[in-house]
Structure formats: structure tokens, C-alpha cells
Amino acid sequence: MDSTVKVVQGLCKIFVMMVLAIVVVSAAFLSGFGAGLSLAPTRPAPVAAVGEEPPEFAVFWEAWHLIENEFYGELPTMQEATYGAIRGVLMAIGDDGTSFIDPEHAAIMREDITGGFEGIGAVVNMLPNGRLIIVEPLPGRPAAQAGIQQGDLVLKVDDTPIQNMTLIEAISLIRGPAGTTVRLTILRKGVKEPFEVTIVRERIEIEVVESRMLDDDIAYVRLTEFNARATQELKEALRELMAQEPRGLIFDMRSNPGGFLQTSVEVASQFLDGGLVLTEKGKGGLQREYPVEGGGLATEVPLVVLINMGSASASEIVAGAIQDSGRGILVGERTFGKASVQLPHTLSDGSELRVTIARWFTPKGHEIQGIGIIPDIEVEMTLEDLEAGHDPQLERAVEYLLTGK
Amino acid sequence: MRTLVKISIAVALAFSVMTASYAAGYGTHWWLNKDNNPTTEEGDQFTVFWEAWHILEKDFYGQLPTAQQMTYGAIRGVLTTLDDPYTTFVEPKPRQLEKDDLRGSFGGIGAWVSKREDGAIVLKPMEDKPAQRAGIVEGDVVIKVDDQEITPDMPLEDVILLIRGPVGTVVKLTISRAGYLEPLVFEITREKVDTPTVTWRLLEEGQGLGYISISLFTERTNEELETALKELKAQGATRMILDLRNNSGGLLQTAIDVASQFLSDGVVLYEQRRDQEEKSYPVQGGGEATDIPLVVLVNAGTASASEIVAGAIQDSDRGVLIGENTFGKGSVQLVYDLSDQSSLHVTVAQWFTPNRHEITGNGLTPNIVVPLTEEDRAQGKDPQLDRAIAYFNTNR
Numbered sequence A: 001m002d003s004t005v006k007v008v009q010g011l012c013k014i015f016v017m018m019v020l021a022i023v024v025v026s027a028a029f030l031s032g033f034g035a036g037l038s039l040a041p042t043r044p045a046p047v048a049a050v051g052e053e054p055p056e057f058a059v060f061w062e063a064w065h066l067i068e069n070e071f072y073g074e075l076p077t078m079q080e081a082t083y084g085a086i087r088g089v090l091m092a093i094g095d096d097g098t099s100f101i102d103p104e105h106a107a108i109m110r111e112d113i114t115g116g117f118e119g120i121g122a123v124v125n126m127l128p129n130g131r132l133i134i135v136e137p138l139p140g141r142p143a144a145q146a147g148i149q150q151g152d153l154v155l156k157v158d159d160t161p162i163q164n165m166t167l168i169e170a171i172s173l174i175r176g177p178a179g180t181t182v183r184l185t186i187l188r189k190g191v192k193e194p195f196e197v198t199i200v201r202e203r204i205e206i207e208v209v210e211s212r213m214l215d216d217d218i219a220y221v222r223l224t225e226f227n228a229r230a231t232q233e234l235k236e237a238l239r240e241l242m243a244q245e246p247r248g249l250i251f252d253m254r255s256n257p258g259g260f261l262q263t264s265v266e267v268a269s270q271f272l273d274g275g276l277v278l279t280e281k282g283k284g285g286l287q288r289e290y291p292v293e294g295g296g297l298a299t300e301v302p303l304v305v306l307i308n309m310g311s312a313s314a315s316e317i318v319a320g321a322i323q324d325s326g327r328g329i330l331v332g333e334r335t336f337g338k339a340s341v342q343l344p345h346t347l348s349d350g351s352e353l354r355v356t357i358a359r360w361f362t363p364k365g366h367e368i369q370g371i372g373i374i375p376d377i378e379v380e381m382t383l384e385d386l387e388a389g390h391d392p393q394l395e396r397a398v399e400y401l402l403t404g405k
Numbered sequence B: 001m002r003t004l005v006k007i008s009i010a011v012a013l014a015f016s017v018m019t020a021s022y023a024a025g026y027g028t029h030w031w032l033n034k035d036n037n038p039t040t041e042e043g044d045q046f047t048v049f050w051e052a053w054h055i056l057e058k059d060f061y062g063q064l065p066t067a068q069q070m071t072y073g074a075i076r077g078v079l080t081t082l083d084d085p086y087t088t089f090v091e092p093k094p095r096q097l098e099k100d101d102l103r104g105s106f107g108g109i110g111a112w113v114s115k116r117e118d119g120a121i122v123l124k125p126m127e128d129k130p131a132q133r134a135g136i137v138e139g140d141v142v143i144k145v146d147d148q149e150i151t152p153d154m155p156l157e158d159v160i161l162l163i164r165g166p167v168g169t170v171v172k173l174t175i176s177r178a179g180y181l182e183p184l185v186f187e188i189t190r191e192k193v194d195t196p197t198v199t200w201r202l203l204e205e206g207q208g209l210g211y212i213s214i215s216l217f218t219e220r221t222n223e224e225l226e227t228a229l230k231e232l233k234a235q236g237a238t239r240m241i242l243d244l245r246n247n248s249g250g251l252l253q254t255a256i257d258v259a260s261q262f263l264s265d266g267v268v269l270y271e272q273r274r275d276q277e278e279k280s281y282p283v284q285g286g287g288e289a290t291d292i293p294l295v296v297l298v299n300a301g302t303a304s305a306s307e308i309v310a311g312a313i314q315d316s317d318r319g320v321l322i323g324e325n326t327f328g329k330g331s332v333q334l335v336y337d338l339s340d341q342s343s344l345h346v347t348v349a350q351w352f353t354p355n356r357h358e359i360t361g362n363g364l365t366p367n368i369v370v371p372l373t374e375e376d377r378a379q380g381k382d383p384q385l386d387r388a389i390a391y392f393n394t395n396r
Helices: A002-028 A055-070 A078-093 A103-114 A167-174 A230-242 A261-268 A314-325 A383-387 A392-403 B002-019 B040-045 B047-059 B067-080 B092-103 B130-134 B156-163 B221-234 B252-262 B305-315 B374-378 B383-394
Strands: A036-038 A099-101 A116-119 A122-126 A132-137 A153-157 A181-187 A195-200 A202-205 A209-214 A218-223 A248-252 A258-260 A276-282 A287-291 A303-307 A329-332 A340-346 A352-361 B088-090 B105-108 B111-115 B121-125 B141-145 B170-176 B184-189 B191-194 B198-202 B209-214 B239-243 B267-273 B279-282 B294-298 B320-323 B331-337 B343-352
Touching: A055 B067, A055 B331, A055 B343, A078 A099, A078 B040, A078 B047, A078 B067, A099 A167, A103 A167, A122 A167, A153 A167, A167 A181, A209 A230, A218 A230, A218 A392, A230 A261, A248 A392, A258 A261, A258 A314, A261 A276, A261 A314, A276 A314, A303 A314, A303 A392, A314 A329, A329 A392, A340 B047, A352 B047, B040 B047, B067 B088, B088 B092, B092 B105, B092 B156, B111 B156, B121 B130, B130 B184, B141 B156, B156 B170, B198 B221, B209 B221, B209 B383, B221 B252, B239 B383, B252 B267, B252 B305, B267 B305, B294 B305, B294 B383, B305 B320, B320 B383
Parallel strands: A036 A258, A036 A340, A218 A248, A248 A303, A303 A329, B209 B239, B239 B294, B294 B320
Antiparallel strands: A099 A352, A116 A202, A122 A132, A132 A153, A153 A181, A181 A195, A209 A218, A276 A287, A276 A352, A340 A352, B088 B343, B105 B191, B111 B121, B121 B141, B141 B170, B170 B184, B198 B209, B267 B279, B267 B343, B331 B343
8 A cells, every 4th residue: 555655656756847847948948039058957846834934034024014004005916026025036146147937927938849939030138237139130030020120229018118127028028929019119229219119929930050051162050049959950950061071161159049058068069079068167166077979960170150249158158169179260259258057947836937056167167257258250240231231250251261261 | 714624524414414325205113013924825925935045045056145135135126016216125234324314413423434445444533523532633544443343345334333323332443544553542432423404694695685405304403493593583684595405305294393484374295195084284383484585495306305395385375486396206205113123114105285286206396497507506606596586686
């Protein structure tokens, strides 16, 4: 009798772990909007016993009951107050990678597991000053069609100001069911007053790899995100390109905001034949090395990697590993500078807490948090270039592969 | 020479009051520590907070703040959901300074305390106060207060609080002074140090024209104002200018006291609380200056308690407002001290002028609008005061 009960409990546990794993994979999969570096979860949220509050916390309830009894104005619900309190704690911690996402927004992110989402089709990122910037409107997608441009700052979504929101919160507001509209208030360089743009959302299927042969037998492959499918898509593209025996390969990670840590190791391993991809330093000085996996498809061909300010997190891992090993050279602009690793937790009410659990360093031990990676050859890309359809960074990469300098 | 020094001290004082993170709230209320455990329902809904807290404690990479700082963060986070800029949380140390400011006096040594660029804490004694009498000179650097070492990274506010203390107690300062190899030790008995908020004088332009400026509404302001009015009248003042420019407010009771110096009857303000009947605060009677012709100077920095006084004078036609539109803060805060000496300023009411003007977002519009430009300020001109003088001379 006893043993039967145990078996049943064991099964339940496994089931719970599986559900959590699915939820978290979806949360980390940001489909063209995302940033960050995520790990799969290791444990469900601990359940707090009632009455186990630290003594310092007593003033919280004093304050809350004062508000409840005395405040002149509309009171928040207990749920809003609770979420406010969590966000306040995160503010006190002051780590930009650690964030809280309410159940509604966490649920929206779950659609990403399908490899697509419903939104406006733009890559965005949060600047250190708390402003949301359009890194790239995806060609042919609603944002681009409505005239949104690279470098635009988004001030409001519908009527909600988004300054100082987390990236994910801002994204959640921009997204919504296909066919509905969203109104963005845009601040654009050279335009004095902010203006509004109304965009009809549509279903955006994400293909994260794009590849082709350029002139002079040079192969080009671009990776836009490190999602769960990225390694597979990249391998297929490299197989096709390498079959044509190119004289050089350009790997484009511009505006790639990151994704899974494990995927970054797999991607870097396509280009390197040994050594380390990164070193992770966790709590209590715990250090973990991630070696190259071996069996890479493009470990010999001359290599140039394109990067820019939108290359963040997992992109910076790959770029850093290639630069440190001398395997290839980096062309473009300084990268974003995000070197923290987050572990997403699903809380009991479906909200999500992403916690910075580690920092990573390049194989040579370089710190890139807040600094970024500096390319070997710096080439700017101006708005005029963009408007004229020029890509001086790509041109410089081709020139390097043809001339060796 | 002497006048100049006094003025510079007055300026420095104004700064010290402003930088002590003074929030324009009124009224103090002592929060009796009732049963402050969460109800079962609150506790249930709050479960996710503790889930998040424990995850952070377990997994967060980097140094977590103390449980106290995380608690304060949680309180501030809840306050952001109220969407009211005046409901604020004040930590114990700034709260202590704020209390001193509102009291209008504190126990101290009578010296200006400032932080040099290199982080050193430097003293400048006031005339005839304990610090000067004990031998402190300008430029002395504080190394220790009692047995507490002073380090360059210590916030100024912390050092000020160490030096202040109850009247009659002794503080031991260890001082480094230029030209001395060894540190000097001074034992100084703290005295009551006043922070005046009212300045007054008889203006030279125009006959019998008195000028009174109030910078803040503290517990001592009404007493100071009474002295000012009596002295000005004794000196022959027959008309009065009350300057409330850049006065950010203070205590509600003081605003009523101050308004009552100028009004003979009627209402000073109406207050509306949650789930309560409107309450009126009548003029107290027995004012010192209820008949004398009056002009009140206001500007965008005239807020809160100042707007109560200006609004009551304007609505009763007791005087004329000259200057710029006022700030527009029509809410009342109570300050509750929490069990760990931190405090919560809670918006508990909305107030209205006697004619029921809503102040929030509108402010008061002066009867005679006179701007003061950056240029005026740079040239030391004061067209608003000039207009007030002209008003009395021309009667319009």
C-alpha cells in the first residue's frame, strides 16, 4: 500500500516538472523581440509557510493597513499591491536582468513556443536610460509597412507610457491578437514632436536563419535569434553553403538580442574546433566552463562576423568566443553589453520571475557587462546608409575576405 | 560687513531646510500599533510575494540588499500602484531631519555642516552658538563623532544626525585642523538651535510699507509671524506685503494660524476625507493684521500650505495676489510614524478654498499676473515686488 502511494507521488512530481519546463521554454523564447540569456528551470517555486516573515517586514503591513484605512483615492487590488511590492523589491535590488512578469503577460509569451507570435514585426530593445528603441522593423511586416524606422523611440503604447518598464512588459503591450490595432507614440531623431503611428497586428512566423551566396564565392548567413530551432536551422544553412566551397563566410549577428545559453554554445561550436565558448560565474564563486562541442560545420573557412549595438547576450557569447580564439574577425559596431544569465521561475499564480543567477565571461576572461564587445574593424551604419539601401558593414566584410585585410 | 554675513547665513539656512528632503505634507499623526498582521485573505493573495522573495534569496547572483531595504522597496512598490506622488515612504534618517525641520528647531551645536568634494565633512560655526564657544573654527574637518569614525562615503545626512541630539546632552567631536599634527577633541553641549522661517523689514520705497517673507510653515512660524507683525506695526507699517513665493508648504495647523493673522472671520479651507462629511476650518480670530491693506506675492513654487493661506486671502477679498500661477497641490497628507521610525506620508484628503476652488492641477491665479524672468533674476530685479509697491502707491 505504501509503495503504491509512493509511485503515484513520483509520477506527479515528474508531471509537474514537465509542465514547468514547457512554460519556461516558452517564456525564454521571445521571437524577434527578446533579449537575454535563459536557462531551463531547475525547480518549481518554493512554497512559503505562513507566518515565516522576517521581523523587518512588519512595517510593510503597517504601511499597507494605513493605506487601506486612510488613503484618499482609489485603492489597488491586493493583487496589484502584491505585484507592486515584488517590483519594488526588484527596484531595491537594482539588477536590470531580474524582472517580474504578471500572469497575463507571461501567458502571451507562451505563444512564442509555436515559433511565431502575433504582433507588429519589429526587433526592439531597452536602452540603459529606460527608453524602448526599434532596433529593426522586419521587412514587409506591419511595423515597416506603417513607416516605423530603425532608431525610433517608442514613448507610449496605446495610451500607456512605457518609460522604465522592463523590455518584456513593453513587448507584451505591443503584441496582441492578429487583426487588432496598436497605436505607438514615436520619437524620431530629426522630428521635433512625438507622433502617433497606428499598426494592424498580424501573425509573424519567425525564421531565424537567412542565407545566400554573395558574389565572388562568399557565403552569407544571418542568425536573428537564439531560439530552440536556431541550431537546426543554422546547420541546414551551413551544410548548403559549405557544399558550394566558398572562399569565405560572413556570419551576421547584427540586431540579434540573444536567447538560450545552450543554443549559443551550439552555434559557436559550428565555427570553432576546440577550446572554450564561455565561462560562467555563479553564486558563491561557483565557476562553470562551457567547452566547444565539436563536429562543427564551418571550422576552417575564413570567417567574418558582423555585429552592432543590437547584438546582445547570446550573440555576444558567440562573437566573444570567435574573437578570443582568433578564429575570425568582427566587423561593425560595439555590441550591447549584456553578460548576465537569467533563470525563469513560474510562480504559483502563473506570473514569472526571471532571476539573474550568473555572469558570463569570454574565454579570455573579458568582462563585457555594460561594455560590449569592440569589433576588430569598426564600421558605422548611418541612417542615410540604411535609407539608401547601403550596407557598408557587409561591404567591408566582403572586402576583408577578398583582400585579407 | 555684518549684514552681509547674516544674509549669507540666511541663504545657507534656506538651503539646509530644502535639502533635508522636506516633503510638503501637513499634520502629524501617531500611528498606534494595532494588530498589523495580514488578514487570511491578504496573506493568501500575498503568497507569490514570498515565492519571489525566497527565489531571490536562494538564486540571485550578487549581493542582495538587507531585509530592511527589500521591505522598504516593497513598500515603495506598493505606493507606485496608488498613482499619487504625495503618498510617500520616508526612511528613519530623513524622517528625523524632516521632523526637526517642521519643529523649527533642533538640539545641536550651531554649525553649518557640509561635505567637501573629497568627501570630508567640514564645519562652519554660527555666531555665539555652542560650537563657536567651544572653539570650533571654520574649515574644521570632522574625523569622529563620539566613537563613530566619519568616512568619506558616509552620507551627509547620517553625520548631521550623529551630531544632533537632545538639548543638554554632550557630543564629542574629533577634529582635524590645518596646521595641527594631532587631532583635536571638543566636548560640546547641545543647545536648542532655531531654524527661522520668517524674515521681515520696513521697505525703504513707499511710506509705512512692511514686508514679510515666510519660507516654510513649521511649528514656530506663527509665533515668528506674530513678532514680525507687532514689530512692523510698532515701526509704523500701515500696509503689508506677504511674500509666499517658493514656500513649499508645511503644517496644516500653521497655515490656519497664519491665515488667521490676516482674516477676521470666515473659513480658511474645507477638507474632504474618504467616506466622511466635508469639514471646515474656521478663522481662529484675534489676528494681528486683519485690517491693514495687504498684497500676497505668489509664484509656481508657492505650494500646499502656502496655497491655503493665499487662497483664503484671495477668496475673502482680504488682499490682492500678485505674481504667477501657484503650484496646485490640493491634497492633505498625514505623516504616520511606523514602528521602526520610518514614516509614511499618506494623502488622506482633498482641500478646497472658501469659495470651493479646486487647487489640484489648477493652482491659484493671481489677481495681477507679473512674471519674473531669468533675466530679471540675473540682474537682481524683482518686478513682482516692484508691482506690489506700485499697487499701494497707485491703488491699482
